[in-house]
Amino acid sequence: MASVKQTLEDLMNVDGAMCAAVVDSASGMMLGSIGTGVDLEVAAAGNTEVVRAKMKVMRALGLNDLIEDILITLGKQYHIIRPSARKEGVFIYFVLDKQRANLAMARRKTLDIDKELMF
Helix, strand or coil, X not given: CECHHHHHHHHCCCCCEEEEEEEEXXXXXXXXXXXXXXXXXXXXXXXXXXXXXXXXXXXXXXXCCCCCCEEEECCCEXXXXXXXXXXXXXXXXXXXXXXXXXXXXXXXXXXXXXXXXXX
16 A cells, blocks of 8 residues: 555656646645646646536436546646545546656556555
């Protein structure tokens, strides 16, 4: 099991990693963060709304399923939002440099990290 701090440090070892946070989606507050490249306070609050909106749409559609991850592809960056399977109401937010990152490996790493995350 890994602490939030160790989890974030492990994410930063991924090629292209810029920054990451573990976020409480009930409040939009970060439980921990690391790196630079985006304002993580603003990103945590904003992406909380993204997760809430997707959950609302899934309920409206009658989808009885879980979000594995949400990928936002920008011109220069990938933003991965992965709701924790271990702790409801928490998500991992991970920003990568698109030119240096391997998206498949980054998604796999967020999956692996979530399995080890201890609260």
